[in-house]
Amino acid sequence: MRWGDAWNGVPLAPGARIWIVGASGQVGQACMRCWRDRYEVRGFVRTEWDITRPEDVSRWILDTSPLHRPDCIVNCAAMTRVDACETHPEDAERANAHGPGLLAYACERTGILLVHLSTDYVFSGTQETPLQEDTPPHPCNVYGRTKLEGERRIVQQITSGRFLIVRTSWVFSLYRANFLTWVLERARAQQQIPVVTDQTGCPTAADDLADAIGRLLERGARGWIHFRNGPPCSRYDQARTILATFGLPVDLCVPVTRTALPWKAQRPRYSVLHVGRYRAITGMTPRPWQDALAEMATLAGREFENYS
Numbered sequence: 216m217r218w219g220d221a222w223n224g225v226p227l228a229p230g231a232r233i234w235i236v237g238a239s240g241q242v243g244q245a246c247m248r249c250w251r252d253r254y255e256v257r258g259f260v261r262t263e264w265d266i267t268r269p270e271d272v273s274r275w276i277l278d279t280s281p282l283h284r285p286d287c288i289v290n291c292a293a294m295t296r297v298d299a300c301e302t303h304p305e306d307a308e309r310a311n312a313h314g315p316g317l318l319a320y321a322c323e324r325t326g327i328l329l330v331h332l333s334t335d336y337v338f339s340g341t342q343e344t345p346l347q348e349d350t351p352p353h354p355c356n357v358y359g360r361t362k363l364e365g366e367r368r369i370v371q372q373i374t375s376g377r378f379l380i381v382r383t384s385w386v387f388s389l390y391r392a393n394f395l396t397w398v399l400e401r402a403r404a405q406q407q408i409p410v411v412t413d414q415t416g417c418p419t420a421a422d423d424l425a426d427a428i429g430r431l432l433e434r435g436a437r438g439w440i441h442f443r444n445g446p447p448c449s450r451y452d453q454a455r456t457i458l459a460t461f462g463l464p465v466d467l468c469v470p471v472t473r474t475a476l477p478w479k480a481q482r483p484r485y486s487v488l489h490v491g492r493y494r495a496i497t498g499m500t501p502r503p504w505q506d507a508l509a510e511m512a513t514l515a516g517r518e519f520e521n522y523s
Contacts, residue, residue, distance in 0.1 A: 323375060357480065443488050460509055
């Protein structure tokens with residue numbers, strides 16, 4: 216198989232058994248919600264199944280009866296706090312590289328399809344055009360390096376090609392801490408929001424990502440696929456749109472550059488993922504992230520009304 220390529224496998228049938236590790240995260244929760252009517256889904260949190268522990272991987276995969284094993288495992292477990300990865304590289308290596316390698320080893324020996332989430336941060340951010348799946352990766356921080364190493368270990372272990380690596384970017388939801396919730400929390404506390412103007416990418420709604428992965432599984436997609444919402448924007452523009460959509464003061468946003476913030480890790484300046492392969496496989500074009508954001512604002516308003 217060639218790095219960054221894609222190929223066809225057996226489509227996942229309705230009612231197939233899917234296990235999701237890292238089910239308490241943004242994408243894990245979204246997959247549980249979006250797939251429960253299509254598949255037999257079971258989620259695992261870290262206290263149940265730590266993918267960095269060989270004994271846990273053996274218990275749930277190698278030592279499980281073939282009759283009770285899943286058809287597919289979706290790995291949503293990762294260390295995603297970019298600055299924390301920089302200060303704790305050993306922990307990032309265990310979560311983002313060692314753990315996926317253990318999963319890949321076990322899945323290859325049991326015939327289970329492995330779906331793995333990766334990131335736009337495997338790229339350097341120096342390009343000027345959207346990044347395709349076979350664009351040479353060159354991460355600029357520990358998070359990106361360890362996620363790339365996770366991809367490499369999956370490829371090394373799963374020689375059958377029975378894997379799907381989905382790269383995405385700037386995931387947001389109303390669940391768990393992310394850029395959206397950070398902006399809302401500061402705005403509701405009437406605090407200024409310093410946001411960079413020189414970092415460009417594409418926000419991705421967690422539910423849209425879960426739906427996209429489901430569509431790829433239905434079509435038997437294998438290899439590397441990029442998915443994100445569009446269009447590209449800066450973090451500053453994203454933050455202003457969040458505030459306007461949720462009816463909060465837009466002037467709380469303060470434009471800054473990446474060098475002005477006390478980040479421990481570098482961020483890619485430009486990390487827009489090309490999604491032509493996803494469109495070709497599914498026949499679907501990802502919707503604007505602003506539409507997904509508007510839905511979230513409506514949902515949050517309803518939940519507040521019900522609570523009050």
